[in-house]
Amino acid sequence: MRYLPLTDHDRRAMLDRIGAGSVDDLFCDVPAETLADAPFDALPEHATEMAVERDLSALATRNRAAGSGPCFLGAGAYRHHVPATVDHLIQRGEFLTAYTPYQPEVSQGTLQTLFEFQTQVALITGMEVANASMYDAATGVAEAAAMASRVTRRKRVLVAGGVHPHYAETTASFLRYTDIKVEVLDPDPVGIADLIGRVNEGHACVVVQNPDFFGRLSDLSALASECHAQGALLVVAVAEPVSLGLVKPPGEMGADIVVGEGHAIGSSLNFGGPGVGLFATRKKFVRHMPGRLAGETEDQDGRRGWVLTLSTREQHIRREKATSNICTNSGLVALAWTIHMSLLGEAGFSRLARLNHGKAVELVGLLEGVSGLEVVTPTFFNEVLVRLPGHDAAAVVETLAGKGILAGVPLSRFWPTFPELADGLLVCATETTEREDMEALARALTEALA
Amino acid sequence: MTERGTPTLTGNRGLQIEEPLIFEQGHPDKTGVDLPDPPDLPDRLGGLARTGPIGLSGLSEPEVVRHYTRLSQKNYAIDAGFYPLGSCTMKHNPRLNERMARLPGFADLHPFQPQSTVQGALAVMHRLSEWLLGLTGMEAVALSPAAGAHGELCGMQAIRAALDARGAGDRRVVLVPDSAHGTNPATAALCGFKVRGVPGDDRGRVDLAAFREALDDQVAGVMLTNPNTCGLFENDIMALATAVHEAGAYFYLDGANFNALVGRVKIADLGVDAMHINLHKTFSTPHGGGGPGAGPTVLSPALAPFAPLPHVVAEADGGYRLIERVEGDMQPFGRMKGFHGQFGVFVRALSYLMSMGADGLRQASGDAVLNANYLLARLSETLTPSFEGPCMHEALFDDRFLKGTGVSTLDFAKAMIDEGVHPMTMYFPLVVHGAMLMEPTETESRDSLDAFCDAVLALADKARSGDAAFFTEAPRHTPRRRLDETRAARHPVLRWEPPEPAKAAE
Numbered sequence: 030m031r032y033l034p035l036t037d038h039d040r041r042a043m044l045d046r047i048g049a050g051s052v053d054d055l056f057c058d059v060p061a062e063t064l065a066d067a068p069f070d071a072l073p074e075h076a077t078e079m080a081v082e083r084d085l086s087a088l089a090t091r092n093r094a095a096g097s098g099p100c101f102l103g104a105g106a107y108r109h110h111v112p113a114t115v116d117h118l119i120q121r122g123e124f125l126t127a128y129t130p131y132q133p134e135v136s137q138g139t140l141q142t143l144f145e146f147q148t149q150v151a152l153i154t155g156m157e158v159a160n161a162s163m164y165d166a167a168t169g170v171a172e173a174a175a176m177a178s179r180v181t182r183r184k185r186v187l188v189a190g191g192v193h194p195h196y197a198e199t200t201a202s203f204l205r206y207t208d209i210k211v212e213v214l215d216p217d218p219v220g221i222a223d224l225i226g227r228v229n230e231g232h233a234c235v236v237v238q239n240p241d242f243f244g245r246l247s248d249l250s251a252l253a254s255e256c257h258a259q260g261a262l263l264v265v266a267v268a269e270p271v272s273l274g275l276v277k278p279p280g281e282m283g284a285d286i287v288v289g290e291g292h293a294i295g296s297s298l299n300f301g302g303p304g305v306g307l308f309a310t311r312k313k314f315v316r317h318m319p320g321r322l323a324g325e326t327e328d329q330d331g332r333r334g335w336v337l338t339l340s341t342r343e344q345h346i347r348r349e350k351a352t353s354n355i356c357t358n359s360g361l362v363a364l365a366w367t368i369h370m371s372l373l374g375e376a377g378f379s380r381l382a383r384l385n386h387g388k389a390v391e392l393v394g395l396l397e398g399v400s401g402l403e404v405v406t407p408t409f410f411n412e413v414l415v416r417l418p419g420h421d422a423a424a425v426v427e428t429l430a431g432k433g434i435l436a437g438v439p440l441s442r443f444w445p446t447f448p449e450l451a452d453g454l455l456v457c458a459t460e461t462t463e464r465e466d467m468e469a470l471a472r473a474l475t476e477a478l479a
Numbered sequence: 480m481t482e483r484g485t486p487t488l489t490g491n492r493g494l495q496i497e498e499p500l501i502f503e504q505g506h507p508d509k510t511g512v513d514l515p516d517p518p519d520l521p522d523r524l525g526g527l528a529r530t531g532p533i534g535l536s537g538l539s540e541p542e543v544v545r546h547y548t549r550l551s552q553k554n555y556a557i558d559a560g561f562y563p564l565g566s567c568t569m570k571h572n573p574r575l576n577e578r579m580a581r582l583p584g585f586a587d588l589h590p591f592q593p594q595s596t597v598q599g600a601l602a603v604m605h606r607l608s609e610w611l612l613g614l615t616g617m618e619a620v621a622l623s624p625a626a627g628a629h630g631e632l633c634g635m636q637a638i639r640a641a642l643d644a645r646g647a648g649d650r651r652v653v654l655v656p657d658s659a660h661g662t663n664p665a666t667a668a669l670c671g672f673k674v675r676g677v678p679g680d681d682r683g684r685v686d687l688a689a690f691r692e693a694l695d696d697q698v699a700g701v702m703l704t705n706p707n708t709c710g711l712f713e714n715d716i717m718a719l720a721t722a723v724h725e726a727g728a729y730f731y732l733d734g735a736n737f738n739a740l741v742g743r744v745k746i747a748d749l750g751v752d753a754m755h756i757n758l759h760k761t762f763s764t765p766h767g768g769g770g771p772g773a774g775p776t777v778l779s780p781a782l783a784p785f786a787p788l789p790h791v792v793a794e795a796d797g798g799y800r801l802i803e804r805v806e807g808d809m810q811p812f813g814r815m816k817g818f819h820g821q822f823g824v825f826v827r828a829l830s831y832l833m834s835m836g837a838d839g840l841r842q843a844s845g846d847a848v849l850n851a852n853y854l855l856a857r858l859s860e861t862l863t864p865s866f867e868g869p870c871m872h873e874a875l876f877d878d879r880f881l882k883g884t885g886v887s888t889l890d891f892a893k894a895m896i897d898e899g900v901h902p903m904t905m906y907f908p909l910v911v912h913g914a915m916l917m918e919p920t921e922t923e924s925r926d927s928l929d930a931f932c933d934a935v936l937a938l939a940d941k942a943r944s945g946d947a948a949f950f951t952e953a954p955r956h957t958p959r960r961r962l963d964e965t966r967a968a969r970h971p972v973l974r975w976e977p978p979e980p981a982k983a984a985e
Contacts, residue, residue: 089584202813301818361767
């Protein structure tokens with residue numbers, strides 16, 4: 030068996046050294062009635078590399094790769110081109126097969142990278158500090174809400190109707206059995222909800238998203254001021270991190286905690302996971318933060334180096350009083366993020382963002398010419414909500430999928446019980462979207478809506 | 480610098496090259512990615528365009544490749560050597576798994592494609608579920624938890640939901656042995672439970688009498704690790720489980736140490752109600768320097784109705800369906816993360832499970848336990864084992880053998896680094912003094928174990944010969960020597976800032 034180095038000869042010699050008659054003897058503490066004496070017969074036997082590859086490749090071909098035709102899917106997962114360099118570097122065994130950097134003397138590679146990651150996240154969000162990552166944005170928002178409650182000592186969280194439904198559901202679920210009450214507002218596709226009028230001195234925080242789930246960009250400055258006047262924090266989620274190359278960052282609008290989904294930079298879509306949660310805040314809140322932090326220090330010879338720090342917030346020290354139960358973060362996805370960001374750099378990141386926005390403007394221009402279709406989102410980055418009045422958007426998506434076009438994400442997938450959203454479709458363009466893809470979509474939609 | 484020999488002129492030492500931060504290199508005008516010109520169209524940002532520079536670096540592709548290659552060379556890794564970190568199961572990470580996860584039919588899938596276009600992905604999730612249920616004998620599995628601690632949260636929230644459903648929502652106490660991972664009490668607290676500690680006995684197991692004593696009608700559940708963090712099987716497990724259920728509570732098993740039992744014990748037979756499975760430990764997916772992992776959580780019939788969304792089900796026509804909303808009589812406690820779980824990790828774990836098969840997994844747990852007992856036998860010549868063996872897949876020692884030497888467990892570990900091995904887990908579990916918890920895993924050869932034992936025994940002799948400075952000054956041969964963690968915590972520097980003159984010039 031190719032992953033097992035011991036031979037029967039080794040096993041015999043080792044048992045002799047131990048003074049045991051057989052491997053089974055080593056399991057003597059296990060109740061005999063629960064111990065199987067042969068492999069579980071309902072499961073297959075071992076397989077060669079060739080056989081596994083053949084089998085899994087066959088399963089893979091039962092999927093349609095998003096890039097095999099025009100693709101306009103977003104809704105929190107954005108398809109970008111990832112340079113070959115990224116995937117090559119993250120597969121270096123020294124990165125891929127290391128553990129969490131508990132021994133800093135032999136983990137400076139991971140630690141320095143995390144420090145670079147934290148810096149890049151802080152820079153693009155316009156915040157003072159960032160942690161070494163969360164599992165994803167959904168869990169990051171949940172942790173942000175809990176953190177806001179710790180900071181303000183308040184027990185109510187307001188989640189706006191423009192927040193990704195998965196982020197909202199994860200937050201409600203995460204806090205369901207705590208003393209924090211989460212109020213999730215109904216979906217707000219046209220951005221009319223009066224959040225400013227709702228915030229009061231009972232709130233720990235208000236959670237919004239920018240651009241919101243329906244693609245809309247908003248200036249959050251007035252909301253931030255009102256939150257602060259009421260003693261609440263403003264938590265801003267960013268589902269598309271590329272937007273931060275072009276759009277005014279949440280930090281400049283008064284956000285107190287910024288949570289982002291980072292997978293769009295550095296990683297493939299991977300059917301939505303693993304992701305990487307970006308988590309940034311103000312310096313004064315850092316001791317309330319969840320998650321791992323890399324910090325700068327010196328070694329005993331006076332040379333600069335990095336360690337995991339402020340671990341007194343964490344579960345392995347504080348146990349039931351920890352700021353979070355989180356242990357692992359999303360290290361390798363964070364590494365991919367950092368390498369991709371480093372390749373882009375200031376000029377490339379800004380250009381990528383302009384390209385995405387330009388493609389979306391181009392797409393919206395074409396869609397505005399499709400009769401029977403209405404573009405809802407007035408200001409956007411690379412994604413908009415369109416309505417197909419009189420049509421079930423999910424059915425239109427199925428029809429277009431039959432023609433090889435992944436047209437967008439129907440809102441009914443998230444809100445099947447809101448009939449007024451049944452004609453809503455989220456459509457997104459990125460740098461990977463070509464003019465001919467957009468024309469194909471416009472043509473197919475024109476036919477489907479006729 | 481004399482500790483490290485003659486200094487070089489540059490600070491570089493052969494293959495170890497000093498590497499500044501990415502922000503201290505290049506120029507913002509440079510880039511490593513060529514992109515086409517953006518369309519020349521008026522923007523639709525509503526006046527919300529960013530103004531001014533972000534402050535990112537700028538490097539070409541070769542510069543970025545060199546930077547991260549050099550950084551990688553400052554890491555120890557399982558690919559490079561023995562990594563006996565107890566409780567972490569640092570086994571070999573097969574590269575076939577990586578290749579499979581990168582097939583475009585898996586990697587380039589959007590989570591919200593129509594389900595008709597992702598049948599192969601749903602089949603992967605369903606097949607992985609069948610493996611996990613087949614290996615544990617449990618009723619249902621929630622695939623979505625992103626890591627071990629996240630799986631604990633899943634299991635404990637399911638317990639909370641089950642209690643509420645049967646009108647026992649006032650039970651607010653969770654029993655957690657003193658030897659537990661820190662995530663256990665932290666998770667219990669997140670679910671609104673109070674933690675009640677349970678002492679161990681002198682055999683390194685839960686004290687059964689004290690445990691029974693602690694069980695009352697306020698107890699919602701218990702969180703046990705088995706094999707426990709002392710590396711021992713809780714041989715009263717059946718009595719413990721019976722007592723838990725008789726008290727009307729639920730039994731959460733921390734699956735961190737499942738590697739010892741795979742293919743030999745179905746944990747359903749131990750009376751377990753919920754257990755998370757660390758795919759990144761037991762099923763060989765890479766740790767990646769701290770994630771991403773995955774912590775699918777298996778559930779008993781009592782807890783299965785409360786499994787979080789989404790679910791994958793097989794349909795009568797041979798297809799698969801992803802259930803994202805409540806249907807029928809399911810009572811999910813909610814949703815744990817965005818999208819459908821750590822799909823990329825699922826593919827890797829399935830690739831491993833198919834490679835190993837039921838027979839290989841059974842051989843693997845046997846070899847893991849054999850390897851740990853071999854370390855226990857060889858090292859007990861000099862080191863002090865905390866409890867009587869045999870152990871399961873990890874061997875626990877304490878620092879009695881270092882008594883009077885002036886060498887601590889930490890010093891000993893740092894000297895191991897100089898000898899080219901990664902240290903074991905130190906100072907955990909908390910129930911023994913100066914703990915050294917060693918988990919070799921099944922993917923180490925006998926030669927590798929012997930080399931490790933030779934090094935550790937030689938170090939023990941050296942410590943006992945009175946040469947404390949050899950240890951307290953270690954490590955000497957690493958990219959950095961001991962780092963000042965107090966300074967890092969007192970004056971946190973958590974990001975790079977431009978140097979002062981550059982700030983003034985802005």
